Amino acid sequence: EAQVTQNPRYLITVxxxxxxxxxxxxxxxxxxxxxxQDPGLGLRQIYYSMNVEVTDKGDVPxxxxxxxxxxxxxxxxxxxxxxxxxxxxxxxxxxxxxxxPLHFGNGTRLxxx
Amino acid sequence: GNSVTQMEGPVTLSEEAFLTINCTxxxxxxxxxxxxxxxxxxxxxxxxxxxxxxxxxxxxGFEATYRKETTSFHLEKGSVQVSDSAVYFCAxxxxxxxxxxxxxxxxxxxxxxxxxx
Numbered sequence: 001e002a003q004v005t006q007n008p009r010y011l012i013t014v015x016x017x018x019x020x021x022x023x024x025x026x027x028x029x030x031x032x033x034x035x036x037q038d039p040g041l042g043l044r045q046i047y048y049s050m051n052v053e054v055t056d057k058g059d060v061p062x063x064x065x066x067x068x069x070x071x072x073x074x075x076x077x078x079x080x081x082x083x084x085x086x087x088x089x090x091x092x093x094x095x096x097x098x099x100x101p102l103h104f105g106n107g108t109r110l111x112x113x
Numbered sequence: 114g115n116s117v118t119q120m121e122g123p124v125t126l127s128e129e130a131f132l133t134i135n136c137t138x139x140x141x142x143x144x145x146x147x148x149x150x151x152x153x154x155x156x157x158x159x160x161x162x163x164x165x166x167x168x169x170x171x172x173x174g175f176e177a178t179y180r181k182e183t184t185s186f187h188l189e190k191g192s193v194q195v196s197d198s199a200v201y202f203c204a205x206x207x208x209x210x211x212x213x214x215x216x217x218x219x220x221x222x223x224x225x226x227x228x229x230x
Contacts, residue, residue, distance in 0.1 A: 004156070033217070035220075040222055041222060042117075042202065042220040042221050042222040042223050043157075043202065043218075043220040043223075044220075045217060045218075048217065058217070090156055090157070092156075092157075098145055098164070098206060099145045099162065099164040099206070101147065101159035101162065102149075102157070102159075102218055104156030104157045104158070105156050106154070106155055106156045107154075107155075107156055
């Protein structure tokens, strides 16, 4: 089954404790992206990648890192999480054509205390 | 920059009522337009799309027409069901000269729809 898999689904952590949210897709998509969803703000892009070893900042990259060492994986790293990073995070992927849709994972709900 | 504005929610309807969710956009190029739906506890799924002016996207009884003159892409359904209760997102993907796009989608803030029996 074609899918984007994120782990974990739920994560509670404390300020400053480094964490990684994993994302993997099995559709051989070139493009991958991370979004955060907050009430009243919709989805905002954190980082994206157009291919292996090619990553770039989205609209809200502060406090996050990513890497793209393999085509299928695109982990999101929070080196020193803060409470304002409490949010619902989505990984997504697509092929690199203008009208192709994004395929989303089921989300990771992160709480930083 | 690009932006998408959706009507304020939440929207509450009775089953079989007519649904309209307004969406307007601002873009400098030639965007493709999308509606995504998010059911509780799940990620977003593509509902429908339109790639050029006057195109109509449709799926599962939902429709939206790409109106360049009014920069709008309103979502409609003639008769909603309880199972349509979800959050709906309007989004655009900009197409640059030559028809290429690096794929970024800009989303509206989402509209919560609740349908009662």
